[in-house]
Amino acid sequence: MIKRIGEHPDLELIGLHCYTPEKVGRDAGEIAGLDPIGVTATGTIEDIINARPDVLTFHGVFPDEALYEKVLEAGINIVTTADWITGHHRNQNHPHPSGRKVSEVLQDACLRGGSTFYGTGMNPGLNQILAIVHSADVSEIENVTVIESVDVSCHHSVDTWKEVGYGVSVDDPSIPGSLEKYTRVFADSVYLMADCFDLELDEVTFSYELGACTKDVDLGWYQLPKGSLGANYIKYQGLVDGIPRIESHLEWQMTPFTSPSWDIKGCYITQISGDPNIYSKHMIFPKPGVKLDNPEDFASIGMTVTGLPALNAIRSVVEARPGILTSADLPLRGFAGRFKV
Known part of the structure; x- marks a missing residue:
């Protein structure tokens, strides 16, 4: 910056x-x-x-x-x-x-x-603004879901990933609490969208799936032992009468060698169910001539x-x-x- x-x-x-x-x-x-x-x-x-x-x-x-x-x-x-x-x-x-x-x-x-x-930020931040804008031509909205589907290995913030629980055994009972505590700002993103849609939510719930590393992984700046957390799929869902109406999903992968693993798309996705339906990808690329020879270059784009x-x-x-x-x-x-x- x-x-x-x-x-x-x-x-x-x-x-x-x-x-x-x-x-x-x-x-x-x-x-x-x-x-x-x-x-x-x-x-x-x-x-x-x-x-x-x-x-x-x-x-x-x-x-x-x-x-x-x-x-x-x-x-x-x-x-x-x-x-x-x-x-x-x-x-x-x-x-x-x-x-x-x-x-x-x-x-x-x-x-x-x-x-x-x-x-603000990219996500949460800009990702929710994109969802609001994409709803401008939709009538009778039923559900709005924003998804961050990214490989997070380029985000070299050791403190962040320690707090979230990456590298800790997926059997460790502290992981769900750590994941929720340090991603809970994504519940804010659901409340922000609900405010813009003038929708009063009953609650925002948290759910998760954990991807365990299938082998030892050395990223150079971070180590992930076999059996430790290496990927996750998190959902923050804003409910009205028990029905998810506004959602923020985090599909994160530190390494592809996990079970289960997810199809990481490397983008931000907005899905709106309504009349009509909307599906949009927000994809980010370096400008021409910018080399991506090392992980720090990828990290720079994210920053x-x-x-x-x-x-x-x-x-x-x-x-x-x-x-x-x-x-x-x-x-x-x-x-x-x-x-x-």
């Missing part, structure tokens, strides 16, 4: 906050593997506030809600790709130390500072499509009312990319 901010006509990078002490004091471009850009990394919230940015764009694996609160009450907007779509998930699964709901804490910080907070929905929304977030926003609150232009100038 340091590279993408530098290329974005709406944006100027004026600071970089890092949690790793070894990065503090170094040039942001150097840290990102680019030429120096004249922005020095810092390591305190005070440095963020003193820089007086319009927006802090936060792309950590997990939220830093203590940082969020201080930044928001200082009048600085936040756009993030870290585990936030509506706030349902954080409220239920990650209690705030104060005992209050996290969404209440952040909303109050926004109101004190006159700032705005928005969470790009996750982060850009946040960067492209910044102008609309700055112009929005104070408080917590969801994608249901943004104008269509809030989802638009930018032409190369």
Whole structure:
């Protein structure tokens, strides 16, 4: 995102906050593997506030809600790709130390500072926006299902996969709880779509299938012993009178050598049952000339499509009312990319 901010006509990078002490004091471009850009990394919230940015764009694996609160009450907007779509998930699964709901804490910080907070990403995030758009020409909707069908071995976030349970024996009773806890933000995506469809859900349920590795797998950056979790199929289903109406599915594969295994399609799928029926694939390819010689190149594409929905929304977030926003609150232009100038 340091590279993408530098290329974005709406944006100027004026600071970089890092949690790793070894990065503090170094040039942001150097840290990102680019030429120096004249922005020095810092390591305190005070440095963020003193820089007086319009927006802090936060792309950590997990939220830093203590940082969020201080930044928001200082009048600085936040756009993030870290585990936030509506706030349902954080409220239920990650209690705030104060005992209050996290969404209440952040909303109050926004109101004190006159700032705005928005969470998005590729999935959850853009994938649900695509589902809403695809429904525009459908009458009498019966079911909306979005599916992420991807090989996740290019997403080199060791902390993420440890928390989810990849590499742990599929017989370990902790796996279902870990899978649910650390994917529960996808329940938020169901609530977001329900909000846009003006549909009140009775509940959002979680179900899963586990794929066990049929042999030892060494990915170089991650090891998966035989019998450990190497793939999964998760469903978050929004029910009305016991009938699934809005669903978010995660068809993930770290390796094809699992039992059971799934037909990974490498795309995002929207299925709408109604009149008429809709089936759409959102497929992502590198631009011509970009080499994919190593796993890091694939990972870069994934990071790009996750982060850009946040960067492209910044102008609309700055112009929005104070408080917590969801994608249901943004104008269509809030989802638009930018032409190369």
